[in-house]
Amino acid sequence: YSVISFLAMVPQTLFLLCIFFTIFLQLKSLHAQRQLQNFTRNTYDSTIPSPVNSSLVPALFVLGDSSVDCGTNNYLGTFAHADILPYGRDFDTHKPTGRFCNGRIPVDYLALHLGLPFVPAFLGQGGAVEDMIHGVNYASAGAGIIFSSGSELGQHISFTQQIQQVSDTFQQFIMKLGEDVATDIISKSVFYVSVGSNDYIHYYLRNVSGVQTLYLPWDFNQLLVTTVKQELKNLYNANVRRLVVAGLAPIGCAPHYLWQYSSKNGECVKEINDIVMEFNFAMRYMVEELAHELPNANITFCDVFEASMDIMRNRDLYGDEIVYIFLLASTGRLRILVNHQLVICTSYAGLEVTTDACCGFGPYNGWIMCLSPELACNNASNHVWWDQFHPTAAVNSILADNVWSGLHMNMCYPMSLKAMVVPVKQPDQNSK
Numbered sequence: 001y002s003v004i005s006f007l008a009m010v011p012q013t014l015f016l017l018c019i020f021f022t023i024f025l026q027l028k029s030l031h032a033q034r035q036l037q038n039f040t041r042n043t044y045d046s047t048i049p050s051p052v053n054s055s056l057v058p059a060l061f062v063l064g065d066s067s068v069d070c071g072t073n074n075y076l077g078t079f080a081h082a083d084i085l086p087y088g089r090d091f092d093t094h095k096p097t098g099r100f101c102n103g104r105i106p107v108d109y110l111a112l113h114l115g116l117p118f119v120p121a122f123l124g125q126g127g128a129v130e131d132m133i134h135g136v137n138y139a140s141a142g143a144g145i146i147f148s149s150g151s152e153l154g155q156h157i158s159f160t161q162q163i164q165q166v167s168d169t170f171q172q173f174i175m176k177l178g179e180d181v182a183t184d185i186i187s188k189s190v191f192y193v194s195v196g197s198n199d200y201i202h203y204y205l206r207n208v209s210g211v212q213t214l215y216l217p218w219d220f221n222q223l224l225v226t227t228v229k230q231e232l233k234n235l236y237n238a239n240v241r242r243l244v245v246a247g248l249a250p251i252g253c254a255p256h257y258l259w260q261y262s263s264k265n266g267e268c269v270k271e272i273n274d275i276v277m278e279f280n281f282a283m284r285y286m287v288e289e290l291a292h293e294l295p296n297a298n299i300t301f302c303d304v305f306e307a308s309m310d311i312m313r314n315r316d317l318y319g320d321e322i323v324y325i326f327l328l329a330s331t332g333r334l335r336i337l338v339n340h341q342l343v344i345c346t347s348y349a350g351l352e353v354t355t356d357a358c359c360g361f362g363p364y365n366g367w368i369m370c371l372s373p374e375l376a377c378n379n380a381s382n383h384v385w386w387d388q389f390h391p392t393a394a395v396n397s398i399l400a401d402n403v404w405s406g407l408h409m410n411m412c413y414p415m416s417l418k419a420m421v422v423p424v425k426q427p428d429q430n431s432k
C-alpha cells in the first residue's frame with residue numbers, strides 16, 4: 001500500500017499527525033510572538049484605514065467568540081488561535097492578527113461605519129485608558145455562554161469572564177476620567193455581542209456530560225438565553241445603553257458538519273440549523289423583552305442566520321464589487337449612481353462556492369482545520385466559508401453592511417445600528 005492508501009485506511013493516524021503538526025506550528029509561532037504583540041498594540045498604523053470624519057459614538061466594545069475575536073487568543077495557551085498564515089493574508093496588513101478569517105471580521109467594518117479605528121484586543125493593548133478610549137475587543141475564540149464550552153481546545157475567556165473584564169475597564173475609566181465623563185462615554189458607546197456557537201459546536205452537539213439527556217434542544221436554548229439576558233442586564237446596570245446582539249450563523253451549513261454528516265450535494269444539516277433557528281428566535285424575543293424592561297436602552301437583535309442563508313440562496317447577487325463607469329447606461333439589477341453625465345454602476349461577481357471552505361482538508365475542506373497556506377484556495381472572495389466554521393471577509397462585509405443599514409436585507413430588529421446612533425434630523429419649524 002502507498003502512504004496515502006495507508007492513511008486513508010487509518011484516519012486516526014492522520015489526525016494524530018495533524019495534532020503534532022499543529023503543536024509544531026504553535027512552537028514555531030512563539031519565535032514571532034513579540035513581533036505579533038508589537039503589531040497588535042500598534043493596530044492603527046498607516047496601512048489600516050483611519051476614520052475620516054468625526055466618530056458617531058465614543059467607542060465600540062466587542063464581546064463574544066471567534067466570530068469577532070481580533071487577537072485575544074494570541075496570548076492564551078489554546079489550539080483555537082489564528083496568528084499564523086494563511087489567516088490574515090487578505091487583511092489590510094496581509095499579516096495574521098488573530099482574526100479567524102482571511103481578512104476583516106464584521107466589527108472591523110462596523111468600526112469604520114462608526115468613524116472609529118479598529119479596536120484592539122483586551123489582552124493586546126497596554127492597559128492604559130488612552131489605549132482603550134475608542135473601544136476594546138474582549139472576544140475570545142472558543143468562548144461560550146456556558147463556562148466550560150470549548151474548554152477541550154485550551155484556554156479561553158468565557159462570556160461571563162468577558163463581562164468582568166468590561167467592568168474592570170469601566171473602573172479604569174472612572175479612576176482616570178471621573179465618574180461623570182466615564183458614564184457619558186459608556187452610555188453613548190456601542191456594545192456588540194456575538195456568542196453562543198461554541199455552546200453547540202463544543203458542548204451540546206458533542207453531548208458533553210450527557211447534556212442531551214438532560215436538556216432537549218429548546219430547553220438548552222432557554223438556559224443559554226436566560227444566562228445572556230442576565231449578563232446584558234449587568235451591562236445595563238453598568239450604564240451601557242446601546243447594544244447590538246448578534247444571533248448564530250447557520251452552523252448546519254458549515255463545512256465541518258457537511259463533512260461530519262456526509263452531506264449529499266452540499267445540503268445543510270437540517271437538525272442543526274433547526275436548533276440554531278430556535279436559539280435565534282428565543283434571543284430575538286429576549287431582546288424585545290429587555291427593550292421594554294430597561295428604560296432608555298437601545299438594544300437590537302441581528303439575525304445572522306437569516307442574512308447568511310440569503311447570501312447562500314442568492315449567491316449570484318453577492319461577492320466582489322465590480323464598478324463600471326459609462327456615459328450612458330440603462331437601469332437593471334445594478335446599483336446606479338448618476339453624477340452629471342457619468343453613470344457609475346456596481347454589480348457583483350458572485351459568491352460561487354457556498355459549501356467548501358477556502359482553507360482546510362477533506363470533503364468540503366471540513367475535516368482538518370486550516371493549518372498552512374498550502375491548504376488554502378487562491379481566491380477567498382468567491383467563497384462563503386473561509387475555514388471549517390468561519391466565513392470569509394467577503395461575507396463579513398455583507399453582514400456588516402446589513403447590521404449597519406440593512407443595505408442588502410433587513411436583518412436587525414427593531415432597528416439597524418445606523419438608526420440607533422445617527423441622529424434623526426428634525427425639520428426646521430421656521431422653514432416653510
